[in-house]
Amino acid sequence: MTMDDRKMRILQAIIDDYILTGVPVGSRTISRKYETGLSSATIRNEMSDLEELGYLDQPHVSAGRIPSAKAYRLYVDTLLQAGKIPNNSAESIQAHFSGRTRQIEDVIDRAAQVISSLTNYTAVVLGPKGKAPKLQTVQLVPVSRGTALVVIVTDLGIIRDSLIHVSAELDSDTLYNISRNLTEQLQGCTLQEACDRMPDMIQRMRDNDEVLQGLYGFLTERKELPRTAQIAVGGTSNMLAYPEYSDMEKARSFLSLMETRDKLEDIIRGNGEMAFTVRIGPETGVPEMADCSIVTATYSTRTGHHGTIGVIGPTRMQYSRVISILNMMGHQLTEMLNDDSKGRS
Amino acid sequence: MTMDDRKMRILQAIIDDYILTGVPVGSRTISRKYETGLSSATIRNEMSDLEELGYLDQPHVSAGRIPSAKAYRLYVDTLLQAGKIPNNSAESIQAHFSGRTRQIEDVIDRAAQVISSLTNYTAVVLGPKGKAPKLQTVQLVPVSRGTALVVIVTDLGIIRDSLIHVSAELDSDTLYNISRNLTEQLQGCTLQEACDRMPDMIQRMRDNDEVLQGLYGFLTERKELPRTAQIAVGGTSNMLAYPEYSDMEKARSFLSLMETRDKLEDIIRGNGEMAFTVRIGPETGVPEMADCSIVTATYSTRTGHHGTIGVIGPTRMQYSRVISILNMMGHQLTEMLNDDSKGRS
DNA sequence: ATTAGCACTCAACAGCGTCGAGTGCTAACA
């Protein structure tokens, strides 16, 4: 027995209906609402076949069928092949980003909110990441007598700042000179390389021992922390609205997963820099998400780093809608982050 | 009829038991577990009195009693009067802050996590706020040809940064000179004052028109945004574990409240700078939190600004434990933020 | 190949009795 066109259409109808209602769908429903040409009995036979082929599951004998992960996979694949991604709601996404100057954190945060409110699922947005960021500028800003703020600008645009102690005598000008010196010597280095070079520099620049030591300590601490990358989550409460999560225990474990940002980042970041990823149920590799799907898209910055935006929802997700929205949002972010007049990367 | 000592002890016992179990408590339980000297019948009479006085509610006639908000209020008040705040777990809080250099955001975030994991309730931590922050330093850091990063340090320590456009000719030194100039003129101003002065300055410093314009735009946008103050939430999923929230709809509205940071800030920030606040049930003024309590404490920075830490839990919260933990944490934060060698304010 | 008909299955739901925790009242007691 093999998959023919009619089976395909019936499967499609079943999936559509299930996505809509969330209730196991029976042969009668399909015959009435979708495939008008056939009687329920015929549909029944086809459904029986589809079950044997692994596309349908039956919660129990006298209930309707629900699509299996395999069915969703097929569904999504044909969806993507056909390029059936509607392009509506473009302007509405833009409308949500009204302000002009924006920090990357704000943008990410906002994006997560917009996506979640547009989709009614949970949205996750990850900041840009990729090859090791390169130093562009190092600057020491005097704050008060004896303390200075370290500002480090990388091509990722991530500013890491921290107070360090400096001797009280160092005035603004001196700090500036040190900064220029440092910038010249370290420009283009990765954080790692900068760390490696510091001991050497400390040797040479005897005078400003204390400053450099402080900076060194700062760098060694920060260099291994791309972990605390920007991550924003929106609409976690949306998931509770779906009957899939009417089980409290499930809901709890899901929410607590959303709270542990580290794990969440691993899950979302996932496989590389593909434009799209759709992981369905078990494909997510996360037991807590056995009946969730994750759809991700990427955006990129001027400097060639990639960020990820993702939606987490029940397996019976409105895939085409979600993919469309993520698509739009990806473009929108890429645009915003590459256009300096509006934002910064 | 009036409140005597025995009634008080019985009420105490009822509250303790209810906090422990979450189940309406009956006269028999009290007679057996707590007030061994009296029979259940006596307790019953007393409970009947307590109900009449408004300290107990009866979910239905043949169930036990549960404490009313008024009872919790009395309970907490006597608790605070007696100064019965245990001082354990001090070291354990310290242990959770291991790293050295820390950004305020990290500290806040971490604090929320620590509190929520220690209490098993939901924790909210607000960054410092108070009188309008005063400018300390303004610095323009060159990023790439034609763009510069604005770094503004205030006595709140909040660094607001944004890219602005500058003419490509301006090199690092020029930017530095402008920065020094700006710093000299604006030091000690509030953001508002700085905004007011800018037009004047733009007149005078013709040369650097573009830079100042950009800065002006930046300031006007930022000055009204103490709203996006730092706020961190931890352990929202904890609440789902309490039977109070076994109702999905309630849980959802609670979670969605936790997601709208603006409202949340208003709720937590609450009344001024009192060392402690305990708001019980209706006292919170938030309908979604009709059966929640909110306990808050404050911490302060070297510069006299105050931040707030809060715990949100069911009305039958372990008040003494929570208050104790918040107390410790408040001290800990105050200490960390005032000690420059460990953190920065 | 499709369809109509029929027997069968099973979750959901409502009704019913039982159980047990808890109350309120009254009468007896110290």
Added chain:
DNA sequence: TGTTAGCACTCGACGCTGTTGAGTGCTAAT
């Protein structure tokens, strides 16, 4: 007068039962 024992009563929780309805699978007819 305050305390206690006893008893009738209430009411949610639980388990059992029968009914209903959606849905299937099979078979025979078209």
